[in-house]
Amino acid sequence: MTDTKAPPERREVLPVDPTRRTEIDKQRVPMSARPYRLLALVKQDAVVRVQKEPDDTVMTWPHLLTIEFLAAGVMSIFLLMMGLFINAPLEELANGNVTPAVAKAPWYFLGLQELLAYFHPTVAGVLVPAFVLVGAALIPYVDRGDVLAIRPSQRKTAVILFTMFCILGLALTFVGIFFRGPGYTFVIPYVTAPGMYFAL
Amino acid sequence: MSFLERVDQTIRRSPVWRSIFRQPYPRDERSRAYAVMNNVFLHIHPVRVRQHAVKFAYTFCLGGLSFFLFLVLTVTGVYLMFFYVPSAAQAYDNILDIQSQVTFGLLTRNIHRWAAHLMVFFVFLHMMRVFYHGAYKPPREFNWVVGVVLLFLTIMLSFTGYLLPWDQIAYWAITIGTNMGGYAPLFNTPVSRILLGGVEVGQNTLLRFYVLHIMVLPLVAAIFLAVHFWRIRKDGGISGPL
Ligand code: HEM
Numbered sequence: 001m002t003d004t005k006a007p008p009e010r011r012e013v014l015p016v017d018p019t020r021r022t023e024i025d026k027q028r029v030p031m032s033a034r035p036y037r038l039l040a041l042v043k044q045d046a047v048v049r050v051q052k053e054p055d056d057t058v059m060t061w062p063h064l065l066t067i068e069f070l071a072a073g074v075m076s077i078f079l080l081m082m083g084l085f086i087n088a089p090l091e092e093l094a095n096g097n098v099t100p101a102v103a104k105a106p107w108y109f110l111g112l113q114e115l116l117a118y119f120h121p122t123v124a125g126v127l128v129p130a131f132v133l134v135g136a137a138l139i140p141y142v143d144r145g146d147v148l149a150i151r152p153s154q155r156k157t158a159v160i161l162f163t164m165f166c167i168l169g170l171a172l173t174f175v176g177i178f179f180r181g182p183g184y185t186f187v188i189p190y191v192t193a194p195g196m197y198f199a200l
Numbered sequence: 201m202s203f204l205e206r207v208d209q210t211i212r213r214s215p216v217w218r219s220i221f222r223q224p225y226p227r228d229e230r231s232r233a234y235a236v237m238n239n240v241f242l243h244i245h246p247v248r249v250r251q252h253a254v255k256f257a258y259t260f261c262l263g264g265l266s267f268f269l270f271l272v273l274t275v276t277g278v279y280l281m282f283f284y285v286p287s288a289a290q291a292y293d294n295i296l297d298i299q300s301q302v303t304f305g306l307l308t309r310n311i312h313r314w315a316a317h318l319m320v321f322f323v324f325l326h327m328m329r330v331f332y333h334g335a336y337k338p339p340r341e342f343n344w345v346v347g348v349v350l351l352f353l354t355i356m357l358s359f360t361g362y363l364l365p366w367d368q369i370a371y372w373a374i375t376i377g378t379n380m381g382g383y384a385p386l387f388n389t390p391v392s393r394i395l396l397g398g399v400e401v402g403q404n405t406l407l408r409f410y411v412l413h414i415m416v417l418p419l420v421a422a423i424f425l426a427v428h429f430w431r432i433r434k435d436g437g438i439s440g441p442l
Contacts (some may be wrong), residue, residue: 067254088309102374106362139344
């Protein structure tokens with residue numbers, strides 16, 4: 001009896017068109033073809049090296065862990081100093097009947113509050129933030145340029161657009177933080193107004 | 201052998217110590233690899249990382265420091281929770297007590313406040329660094345999306361926390377903030393109604409923001425952080441070199 005096996009089902013590595021394949025896609029092998037996982041390390045000489053790839057890696061311990069430890073240490077000291085020397089603001093008890101000279105949202109929303117001075121609330125409070133968040137999330141799917149072109153000089157359009165966007169947002173926030181005084185009018189702190197109208 | 205060395209040896213040779221750390225302090229490459237691989241906290245890292253990725257000037261440690269700030273905020277936040285009741289009648293007095301009566305209360309509150317602002321700022325900077333490195337490109341598209349969600353969660357964590365001191369800054373900042381977003385319709389009700397639990401900032405708002413701040417948002421953020429870190433490795437480690 002001849003048992004002719006059906007040709008094994010070919011499992012292709014599916015992703016995307018070939019020009020957009022990344023290193024990860026190339027490494028992606030069907031699980032059926034790779035029924036193993038990393039369980040232990042063996043001495044280099046203990047296995048025959050089929051192909052030696054250029055090694056541009058360093059040991060996590062100590063190289064990465066040292067820098068992480070240092071960064072965390074510096075940050076801890078900085079926070080401790082901030083905490084010791086600068087007190088978090090606290091004003092009087094909340095009172096819905098006493099409006100402050102100017103009511104400002106937390107600083108990261110002041111760009112939006114600044115827009116409120118020019119546009120309808122639906123635009124400033126809903127459309128713009130929704131556009132910013134959704135737009136940001138879509139960046140990788142909109143920028144379909146060469147996946148290997150990661151240097152800023154190779155993707156000028158994206159970099160210029162993003163930078164302009166950030167500068168615009170920062171400028172609006174800056175105006176909201178420093179140049180808005182009583183009744184949200186335009187002021188120059190310490191010049192046309194006695195001080196700053198801003199709490200962190 | 202000096203006295204200190206003897207103490208050190210005794211501790212390291214004790215059955216208790218050796219029940220916690222099975223291996224001696226790793227001094228060679230092989231044992232260091234094992235240490236990273238076998239330790240629950242360290243195994244978030246691969247055993248080896250690419251050389252350019254450990255250079256400070258590549259990541260500026262911004263993602264790592266954002267996470268570190270998240271941890272600092274968790275610890276200081278839990279301490280503050282012991283002394284804080286989310287009630288419009290008590291909250292403000294609690295803050296005053298924290299500042300004047302509680303051991304290290306003022307320091308803890310200060311650190312919690314500054315770390316929170318710094319975290320928003322660092323997450324934003326981290327996003328800029330990722331963008332300028334083109335690190336959102338395939339295969340990292342989805343991790344960028346996870347990042348955007350994390351940015352949103354970070355901001356919401358900060359915003360909900362802002363109300364809790366229940367002082368004039370808090371009250372009016374949240375009033376303005378929720379008024380702004382209040383025009384978005386959700387389930388036929390403006391978002392502000394759902395967030396505020398009423399037409400204006402009040403007891404319901406305080407309770408809602410509190411629950412979001414200490415429970416819902418940190419949990420959701422922790423889940424997204426786990427996905428974020430997992431994906432960094434599954435996407436082939438840090439991007440680059442440029
Ligand atoms: C709570 C907020 C966040 C934390 C704790 C966090 C943490 C991290 C960490 C530790 C890394 C490793 C490399 C590095 O430190 O730069 C990383 C990488 C990355 N993050 Fe974040 N992140 C956060 C928010 C974001 C945001 C807002 C974005 C983008 C919108 C983002 C996108 C990415 C991407 C794409 C990578 C891979 C970068 C590369 O391979 O060079 N993350 N993140």
